[in-house]
Amino acid sequence: MTADHRRLRVALLGAGAVGSQVAALLLQHGDELADRAGATLDLVGIAVRDVDAPRDADLPRDLLTTDADELIVSADIVIELMGGIEPAKTQLLQAINAGADVVTANKALLATHGPELFEAADRVGAEVYYEAAAAGAIPIIRPLRDSLAGDRVRRIMGIVNGTTNYILDRMDLEGAEFADVLAEAQALGYAEADPTADVEGFDAAQKAAILASLAFHTAVPLDAVHREGITSIDKGMIETARRAGFVIKLLAVCERLTDPENGVESISVRVYPALVSREHPLASVHGANNAVFVEAEAAGDLMFYGAGAGGVQTASAVLGDVVSAARRHIAGGVGVGESTHANLPLAPVGHVVTRYQITLEVDDRPGVLAIVAGLLSDGGVSIATVEQTVHGGGVAHLVIGTHRAQEQNLSDTVDRLAASDVVERVVSVLRVEGD
């Protein structure tokens, strides 16, 4: 059966890697999608900057237009896949105010202006769908928003950036240096010519803000996300991690913190390279794949794994949203708004409590270990393991694994270690996540 009794007008803004695949699949699987959606989805036009630009998929030329406004005013569903803040934001608001439901994969826009879009949708009873905005093809937005709505999420640890996972994985597998793997990834087109958004953690931070907002029913502004990238990771750190049973992953960690003294809850959202036990499921995420590990109070541990990018893969998530939007449109009623009822305070990274691995280059002479141990003890940081490797020339490396410590104490202690006469250099400080 085809659902030709109902027709919905679908406008697409953007025909890049994802947009062109969305259009192609909408046209190719129109009958099947109509049956699932309960309405025929008429792709009425595709707004692009340049109708003559080369596309990843063959699209009917008569659907291409440079006039987005004309498409938006008459659409039931608007799909925004242009990326960037403007004109995406203005056009999505225009679509919402004209009564359309909107589908977007625009993580930068959601992480910076999400509340504005959600409020606009609430005002008119429309809905914003964004399954493709975090972790590409992996269903994670709906699981957090709907499937886990009856549970309490304790922590999310996500590998949500494929480029950095690819680089760190190659460094781990081949003992390669960061700069060499990055250059090769760029030559092969896996990494962008300007890799800043990926390697400095900006992309992961946007996704972390989106996931944390959903998981903790709290609007999380992007500037509340603590962010560190992977450019300082070298093959020595990877090797040290390996010897201690860890792999280094760029993680987006979204965590519910509870003050042990008064039980007051807050949330911490952070992106940094972290040590993950080789036994942890996230350690098995190789190449450019993504995975989101969710720890919930009742459900326990869940892991969502798959392609975090790619045109056709991400198009799958977008089309799922289009079908949901169509069903809602047919059913009528107001859209489901974003839940920010908990409105938990955002904790600074100094409040985080976790384990750490500190690598120090020290003078190899009597009493040095005792001085280092004393400084850690004075800082309230308890030592779990110590490994010393002698490097010759009177220099040794101490790799210290700590018990759980508060980040602020740890960082103050590392400052005191760095200032100590016996420490030549703080080689690295990495957090351990996933215990």
Ligand code: HSE
């Ligand atoms: N550049 C991102 C990544 C994909 O490497 O995962 C889009 O978010």
